[in-house]
Amino acid sequence: MNCVYDYVLGKRKEKGRKMTWVDIVYLVAMLFATIGAIQGVVFNSFRWHRPDNAKKMQWSQPTVEFDPGTSPSLTLLVPARHEQAVLANTLIQLCKQNYPNLVVMPIIGHDDEETLAAAKSVQYLYPKIIQIVMDYSWPKNKPRALNSALEKIETDLFGIIDAEDDVVPGLCERVVTEFMADEKVDVVQGGVHLVNLDGPWFAGRNAVEYLLWYASRLPFQAELGFLPLGGNTCFFRTSIVREVGGWDPDALAEDADIGVRIAVNGAKVVVKYDGVFATREECPESTTALYKQRVRWYQGFFQIIRKRDWRMLSLGRQLLALVTLLTPILQFLSALVLPGLLLYIGFSQTTPVDLVLLAFVPLFVEMAALVLEIDAISRLRRLESKRIRVKDLLLIVLSVIPYQLVMGAALFGALVRELSGNRSWTKTVHHGAHRIQPAYIDLRDTSGPVREPDYFPAAGK
């Protein structure tokens, strides 16, 4: 530390070498990387900060019998674009949610005949529940679809479910219970869980990322007063969304954007997560799909920063919002830690020892993050009632750098797109890889036993 100390005081010893600009640039970059990494570990471990944290995040048990006469009614919006492969299955699952006052509202583009056909076939089975909304906006994207449905919602509460989601039975009752327990609650965010752990090389890491995000980071941020909402399994009081004027039709991360505007409005957000009631999703099917998804998210984040709505938050929450929205950059810096360290030490043989020691600190914080991820993957396996495998362990460790590379590439992709003014939507394609049942359902066979959705469809039973 003497080196830094001497430099600051302008007091230089004859021995050893002076600090150079390379040292200073490196130290400043590492300072940010360390802060980024530390906040990552602190936020991502919130679920385990105290023994009762996880318990607090559990859904409360429904306390009343729900009957059609008195219980609040709930609309589930299912924006679907070219989702004919998975939509029918999803809608049937939603209709089978054991909740009396339920409206399921698939939102279909006016030019999307095949998806409309899939929705109509389910409407034939559940005419009282399904209300198809046609979306005539152009160009098509998720926020516009949601806006066109917002006008049609007649219930006090509504939620967003993606077309490829597996929603666990009993979720609606629990959501409504949360809203009934506290009048002041405006938004309830549920958990999302990536289930195809045995998918592409990044599947495990992606699933861990989701787990730490929904089970740890979001609850912590909810406690601190600002969080970007998730894209699905998110439930609102209709009034609050109408108050803030619905979704920004041009937003690429419409979920995070409405999260900011709702926080500015002073809304109370509750985040609930437990392994059982998390919505099941698939991770992107290929590296390219992952890249495109991240480009969209990151660009969405930059858009939000530029929109400056977040500046209306209180100072502490502004900082929190900034840290959240700059996550891509912080992540990129942490990706630079190891190669940066090796280069720095390798190329300057005369690096003072103090600086070398300092340079290792961010690497150690990264180790803590990795250890947390290893713990998380073993928890995910345990949710499947399995033990962690060597393959999981190897993949989670070996995928660190390739994954960071994809994230770094996505960061640059997003920056290039944002700076060149290209704000169009590139959507993730879903094939229902997380479902063991084929996407095609024989609709004539309605007499058979009701299929209970598998909790762990990817387990390959």
Place this chain on the structure above:
Amino acid sequence: MIDEKLITTNRRVNSYTSSSSWRRFVGPIVIIAAITALSVIHGYNVFHNPAPTDEEGTYAAQAWALLHLDKLAPYTYWYDHPPFGWMTMALLRLITGSLWLPAPDYIASFRELFVGFFAMSAIGVVLIGRRLQFSWIAVFGSLLLFGLSPLAINLQRLVELDNIAVLYMIFALYFALDPQRHLRSSVLSGLFLAFSVLSVETMLLYAPVVIYLLLRGWPKSTRSVAMSMFLVTWISTGLLYIVYAASKNELLPVPPHASAPHVSLLGSAYWQLVQRPPSGHIYVTGTVANQLLQEWVHFDPIILVLMVAGAILGWFSRKVWPFALALTIASLMLLRDGYLPITYPVEVMPFLAITGGGLISAVLSFAKAKHRVWHSLFSVLISLSMLVLGGWWFHQDQKLVFPSVDQPQLAAEHWVTAHLNRSLPIMVDDSMWVDFVHAGWQPNKVVWFYKINTDTQVEARYPLGWRQIGYVVVTPTMRAEVKLIPFLPKMEAQSKLLASFGLGGGAVDVYQVNGVVG
């Protein structure tokens, strides 16, 4: 088996319901008074008893080197100990600046700091006791065991790294006992354990205690995360030491007779663990270990007996199992034929204190469960025995740790600084090193006797060895370490005795080496 429930209820609720309002304050007030009294006893005449030792001088000189030379040691740092202990000393010195009381020599100026370390350790022991739900009587017992024995006072006053390591260990134990079981506490526990081990490497022996406490305390749901964060913090902080050595290219030892020999961490570790001459079996008369034991017994035989007793009895109360484990490890290490440092009992002191307090607490709650009468009877018995033991220890303190014993050394230092030529090299034991540098000698002209034939840099400066030295101050330490400087008797015979202070084995003699013009 006196088996208590490991209670995790809110302590405050318990004390509100079980005591009337004024009685709630008696315990804390007595404890605060006891800590104050113990600190005063530790501080009383701390500058002049015990006499400054060579090891204290070494660590003080190393802290001095950090502050004034920007180096880890005035000589080549050879990885004898990890440096965090004297880094702490230097940092605190930097913050506190000059001290409150004028100290007679440089070592004494650090002793003041160490009284502070003791006070903080004592507070830590009390807090650990309270976290383990000890009654106030038991906490008082812990304090007594921790800091009143003449042996404890003698060793805890020394400017030894062990006292710093113990303070960090107490922090690590305190955080490992967090009743909230917060993740943050496990991280802090790992950090302080690393600090402790980086101060004195032998504290690694007691790492299982911290791990055991964490494993026992944290519930299953958060245990794996807490443990992994603890381990990452502990190991990576410790790794900084390895990184330090590696970045100076001093991690791996060079083969003997290499063209450019240098010190190395692994080489020193190998020396410490394997090559260092063992102190012999403690129960064989004539061995170094046995001499040490006699010295400890001279100060206080009781506390040594209590340590062994605690190692056995501690296993009867589940609450103090981890601490009994430490005592057991320490006792077993005593029995083997290995290197034994003089400060060995210091490291064991906090574990003994907590085990003792835990046993008192266990006996009292066992009696309470039987009948109120038993409880009162045992309370009185325990209080009486603590009073007797405390009284006897205080009586011994007055004889053993209160009077000044550093007169010969102080007088020799004064005489040397008043009379001798600053341009001639002077060979000393490390307890005087910084004082002579402060008196006007160049740092490379004050030679620590131990380095004259162990440090290549010093050997290069004085290729003819002791014959090139101007003056030699021969202290009892040097006479005891004559194996390291075999030339001592010859030198004493051929040199001119300038002055002598003190009598017999405790004498300090100043010689002028013949052949060097003064």
